[in-house]
Amino acid sequence: MPSPSDGLLRDLAPAVLGVLVRRGVDFATAEDAVQEALLRAWRSWPDDPPRDPKGWLVTVAWRAYVDAGRSEAARTRRERLVGSRPGPGPTETADDTLELYFLCAHPDLSPASAVSLTLRAVGGLTTAQVARAHLVPEATMAQRISRAKRVVRDAGVRPGDLATVLRVLYLVFNEGYTGEVDLAEEGIRLARRLVAASGSAEATGLLALMLLHHARRAARIRPDGSLVALSDQDRSRWDTTAVAEGVRLLQSALARDRLGPYQAQAAIAALHADAPSAAETDWTQVVEWYDELLRFDDSPVVRLNRAVALGEADGAAVGLAALAEVDPTVPRHTAVAAYLHERNGETALGARLYAEAARLAGSVAERDHLTLQAARLHRSG
Template sequence: MDETELRHFTPSVLSILVRRGADFAAAEDAVQDALIEALQVWPHGPPTEPKGWLVAVAWRRFLDATRADAARRRRERLADAEHHTASGPGAAAPTIAVDDTLHLYFLCAHPSLTPSSAVALTLRAVGGLTTRQIAQAYLVPESTMAQRISRAKRTVSGVRFDRPGDVATVLRVLYLVFNEGYSGDVDLVAEATRLTRQLAAAIDHPEVQGLLALMLLHHARRDARFSADGRLIPLVDQDRSRWDTAAITEGVDILQAALTRDRLGEFQAQAAIAALHADEPTAAETDWVQIVEWYDELTRLTDSPIVRLNRAVAVGEADGPRAGLAALTEVDGSVPRHAAVAAYLHERDGDPATAARLYAEAAHHAPNLAEREHLVRQAARLSNPPSR
């Protein structure tokens, strides 16, 4: 069993310790210790009941770390009352209730946490990643990430839920993880998709299905987004034969099932837009009119300036660049990528000089190197057209 497979046990094992009365922060540390021990021991003799082994080891680690004998006896009595005493590392795991894992999702997305802390805690507690892996993914020192996670664990320690958790907050955290993309030795896109798939299996909610569909549809285009030399390839220029058709099919099927529930949410609407992009063999055949209609729905759901910005692009494709520029006037100029969208629409409207200036301005504010280099090339292309 490799490290990725081992991480699947993390939320259920952690949930058992918390349910037995362990403090969240101490329980999470104990589970991490058990995972490390499993990586060292299992290659030489894996247990017949992996989850039971992890529960037994993590529970003993937690008890060993508990200094007060009275507290230790109280927790042991609570554990004995719920389950039979674990006789050793190979003891069978108790039955896990679905609500245990859901509790962890809601706990890690607690409103008292900042978005960055909620993401880090989710990756650690639910995803089972090490602090080092999370730090590498976010390109920060391990000590910085350790402090962030420690503060987050202290914040949620002792929190108890007496009503259903906020699914929307959980989904927002998973969406943030997905948007981080890939860096270091952890693929956060794959990790977010795995966690969302796990959540979709545990809870019947159309927006959970919508987010999973959105992730699958976006991830399906991953191999076509960059050239062999690392250059960013816009959607319109991508080689669609490199798209993952199996992921697209799965995403569309999940989306259609969610939409039949007639409880439309923003992730379902976003997935519908992604599905329309994936539905045609060429960019020229894209149904931009329907995409604009979905952006109208999304605007009503969120009224997000980013949604309005993307809608302006769709309007420009459906009704012409001047209509797109008119729609763009409704979006604040400080919104990220505003200048890039304006440049694209001005170029399509036959104004290369304005487009070149705006491409250069957009490059200055680009969020990453690949996008910056792409925008610089666009500005150079229009500033120095080939001689006839």
């Protein structure tokens, strides 16, 4: 038999962790025991596959927990827990996914730690996989995860709220593709599970937003690694299946009349996905959805993007007037100014601003893209 499916172990890990937590094991200790069980599964399942994979993992994780004690108090507590160990049935089959999401979004954790702990505990990734996904040494990631588990243990059960959980999942998604683990796809997978566990309209909106953004992935980067602006993307390369699912999910969320920021962002993404070309985008509706989004998130980033939409809907001069009210230190502010000044016929100023934006770029691909825009305007001028 081949090695156990990576996907199967990832799916089972949070369920097994939930069983141990429900039996009274503290989160950090339970998570260590589950990881030990997963490692043993990799070693033994190819030669001796279990008939009940989840039951096997629960048993092995429980034994790892029982064997890991250090003090007499811990041994006494475990003996009490063993004596009252629940039998198979509803306790073993209950879905603890939602509780685990909330524990990993603990309010005392930094965003980076919450993301790492979520990938490890809910996503079922190994520490090595999480480390490779974030391009850091395994030892560094092990320390980060250990610190996060200590925070959860020492602070007690103070799980984060749903908004925090959604923010953590969106951070996972935005990490994107970095190698062995595709965090964009991992974020979508985890969002699907959160929707199933919570039934939240906003969680559904987040999943729709992820799918609509992910649908454009193949058209976003050229073979040489250079960026392709949304207006220049080959829309025939967009994943129409993902677009259709994203739109369907968005419609189901909006029908519940509980609008939130992720639904508003998904509505904007859906308008882009629905347009046959950039020129045919319904920019007036895009602006209206940005106005809705401002009710929930009146941030400089949202106002920056709204200025772009206004420039498309009502003319570059209107967009520039809106941009003037946005904090100029916001990332991409200079690039947006360059774009709007170019559309306003100010080619020389646009070229200068593109060059300045290139110097401020946060990645090589973005820097190269902005440099090319500056060179294009210099040639045309």
